[in-house]
Amino acid sequence: MxxxxxxxxxxxxxxxxxxxxxxxxxxxxxxxxxxxxxxxxxxxxxxxxxxxxxxxxxxxxxxxxxxxxxxxPELIFESSGTTATVNSKHLVKDAALYTQSFMQGFERFYGKVDRRCILGLLPSYLERNNSSLVYMVDELIKQSHHPLSGFYLYDLEKLHRTILHNEILKQPTLLIGVTYALLDFAEKFPMQLRHTIVMETGGMKGRREELTRQQVHRQLQEKLGVHLVHSEYGMTELLSQAYSKGDGIFHCPAxxxxxxxxxxxxxxxxxxxxxxxxxxxxxxxxxxxxxxxxxxxxxxxxxxxxxxxxxxxxxxxxxxxxxxxxxxxxx
Known part of the structure; x- marks a missing residue:
């Protein structure tokens, strides 16, 4: 229309x-x-x-x-929660509309996705169905056309090897992950990243002590050697995302x-x-x-x-x- x-x-x-x-x-x-x-x-x-x-x-x-x-609906996205909570449900009439929104939004801030290797560290989201975040990252992975792009559930060692490989080749890489999983990875495999963007999507999911965004970013900066930690702001009930490139300040697409x-x-x-x-x-x-x-x-x-x-x-x-x-x- x-x-x-x-x-x-x-x-x-x-x-x-x-x-x-x-x-x-x-x-x-x-x-x-x-x-x-x-x-x-x-x-x-x-x-x-x-x-x-x-x-x-x-x-x-x-x-x-x-x-x-x-x-x-072509898609029904559902928010995360526990068995004691009622989850939000977002009925999506047209999957292509969501794809157009998140692809144009991502490329507005980060350029063409096929220039990057996309690594997803979203274990708690992958373990349930109907996550809008998983749907988005899965499409970014496909559109990147990079052989090493993919989800890394709990195989942090394989993720570590992949990032080291990309760093050696100076391959632009995006590591996007739920907060607690990124902290787990950074503690187990500290390194100095030069060609990898680290992007957190928020969420401890009850797995770790709640921290402020500043505390999370400080730990990731110290362990992974990045100057800035990027962030994504989105939710089940929306079809668009805002992004922060490291200062905790989010910017919206048009x-x-x-x-x-x-x-x-x-x-x-x-x-x-x-x-x-x-x-x-x-x-x-x-x-x-x-x-x-x-x-x-x-x-x-x-x-x-x-x-x-x-x-x-x-x-x-x-x-x-x-x-x-x-x-x-x-x-």
């Missing part, structure tokens, strides 16, 4: 118009979002700026069928934007003034224009700091991850 073409062709200055058009589309085609907007008395005829668009609490993906239009909301008033949403030197601190709301057939306007359970250029950093989780306002819709 026309929206799909417009999302990835959007230029500076077109984001707000496209977001408002997408809001209209999802209001009329996503029953859960439609009901939520009505309860907030958000009339699509009067919503004319980003801050007025209602953001759906992310926990609704655990309790409701979130879909714009009626379709049979079709993704972050806003903040006040923790004690989830409907008070803010964009930073372009000329402001002072960042906004609050809970993070995300607009993901690629999420056409789901919901593009998500109120996350992350706290963060938002800068005037649209970049942001993640400070932690809300004390109560069930965002206030969720009770507006009964399960």
């Amino acid at each position: 026309d929206l799909e073409k417009r999302v990835f062709a959007a230029r500076d200055g077109q984001f707000e118009d496209l977001a408002l058009d997408l809001f209209q589309f999802q209001y009329y085609n996503n029953p859960v979002y439609h009901q939520y907007c009505n309860l907030l008395k958000a009339d699509p005829d009067t919503v004319d700026v980003l801050e007025q668009i209602p953001f759906l609490p992310i926990s609704f993906f655990k309790t409701h069928h979130i879909a714009a239009t009626d379709f049979e 079709w993704m934007k972050v806003l903040t909301r006040e923790e004690d008033d989830p409907f008070a949403v803010h964009l930073p003034a372009a000329e402001s030197e002072k960042p906004l601190t609050g809970a993070l709301n995300i607009i993901d224009l690629a999420n056409i057939y789901s919901c593009s306007f998500i109120a996350t359970s992350d706290m963060g700091r938002l800068y005037s250029n649209g970049s942001f950093e993640v400070l932690g989780r809300l004390d109560n991850s069930d965002i206030r306002g969720c009770s507006l819709l009964a399960v």
